Amino acid sequence: MAEPKFHQLHYNFVAKRLRNHYPADISADPIAVMIERGVIEDIALEFAQRFKVDNMDFDQFAFLDQCSPDRDSYPLSELWEELE
Numbered sequence: 001m002a003e004p005k006f007h008q009l010h011y012n013f014v015a016k017r018l019r020n021h022y023p024a025d026i027s028a029d030p031i032a033v034m035i036e037r038g039v040i041e042d043i044a045l046e047f048a049q050r051f052k053v054d055n056m057d058f059d060q061f062a063f064l065d066q067c068s069p070d071r072d073s074y075p076l077s078e079l080w081e082e083l084e
Contacts, residue, residue, distance in 0.1 A: 004055035011051060011058070015066035018044050024069045037074075040067075044076055045083070 022040050026033045044067040048060040064076040071077075 004058075006051055006054050006058075011063050012066070014047050015044075015063055018047075018067040019069050022067065022069050022074065024074070041076060041079055045079055048080060 018040055021036075023033045023036050044064055048058075048063050051058045051063065052060050060080050061077040064080055065071045068074040068076045
């Protein structure tokens with residue numbers, strides 16, 4: 001088995017960037033917020049898929065929840081379950 005290209009530092013870096021850009025407040029423009037959420041969720045899922053291919057020990061559920069600004073309100077890990 002090859003050495004993984006990505007490590008915890010990469011996972012944390014990506015998750016924080018996505019979490020910081022995930023709009024939690026819909027008071028501005030609800031339609032725009034829903035579109036932004038969808039884009040960020042798609043990007044998070046793409047990273048999770050890539051990280052999982054790179055490292056079979058990668059925890060995609062923990063990563064996706066780290067991408068969320070509020071795991072209870074926006075449990076992004078549930079998106080992975082929809083893929084299966």
